[in-house]
């Protein structure tokens with residue numbers, strides 16, 4: 210199916226072509242026609258599936274007729290980074306539409322946002338707390354609002370934004386179109402959806418297989434104290450390509466970045482302990498390829514949309530298997546190929562089992578020669594499969610010896 214067949218306006222088709230998109234992704238095929246009809250949508254889709262265009266294209270099409278400089282569409286996002294990315298997508302898809310969009314989020318000054326809001330905008334992309342600030346100060350007139358998007362609703366709830374989101378919902382016209390996206394639909398998410406939506410169409414892409422498509426999952430059994438050594442070695446063996454490394458804590462991210470820097474890697478740390486300015490700069494440099502490795506925590510990295518991430522590294526096995534899917538979703542975007550490398554110490558083996566249960570797949574355990582774990586991976590199936598495959602990450606027998 211083509212973008213033309215979805216019934217999009219010529220200026221949007223042109224913008225989409227200029228982005229290099231050849232055909233709509235599954236979520237776009239399903240959500241765009243429903244969105245264009247003005248109906249409410251619940252989409253279960255994670256970042257990396259093309260969901261941003263799935264809601265922005267119908268919004269842009271709807272807004273191209275009608276008054277300019279009046280707030281008619283609002284997108285709520287959990288994090289500043291995601292808000293920036295949605296803004297960039299809105300600017301890209303809307304480049305021939307002449308609509309104004311602004312992102313408002315915390316951690317940076319209010320003033321430039323206030324000025325932009327007062328000058329008049331068509332689309333506001335916001336994190337909930339800062340938006341409420343602006344609403345409270347009378348900077349936002351939402352009386353003409355036509356479309357609301359709740360993006361990554363599950364994350365917004367995880368991050369404790371439920372009261373803010375409810376207050377925002379209370380302040381908006383009830384006659385509107387609402388589009389609701391979430392990677393997972395838990396009880397809480399479902400309750401929020403019921404509160405926010407009228408009769409709606411549900412569009413789904415299976416986030417589990419989406420996460421696995423195009424990704425080579427490589428599991429390395431290694432002792433905790435050897436993880437840094439294995440990672441440094443892997444990075445040396447694959448000198449090209451952007452790598453995003455996840456750690457559980459800010460402190461862990463700092464420590465690891467420091468260690469890798471000492472080993473000669475061009476690396477930056479990216480977490481909530483850094484100022485917004487610092488994080489923006491780090492992300493920019495990573496996008497441009499000036500920084501090769503970004504060591505990030507989950508909250509900070511949520512929704513990072515960087516093209517061509519070759520490898521995602523789970524330096525720690527995430528406690529929540531869903532997080533594995535989110536992390537791994539940073540690579541192999543929209544059909545590309547990528548590697549998800551997980552460094553797994555013996556105390557994390559059981560957690561990895563949970564991840565595999567969620568994905569419905571098992572992966573062989575690799576051992577890097579010279580970094581053998583003190584305890585052998587216990588499952589017979591794993592032991593049989595412990596033979597280095599990893600073409601893309603240079604896991605070869607004897608390839609990683611201790612210096």
Ligand code: AMP
Nearest residue numbers: 230232233234256257258259260261543
């Ligand atoms: P998203 O899930 O919205 O964060 O999008 C993930 C990535 O896929 C972004 O880098 C988009 O630019 C890209 N993308 C979105 N739609 C398409 C498409 N139809 N074809 C190719 N890439 C796309």
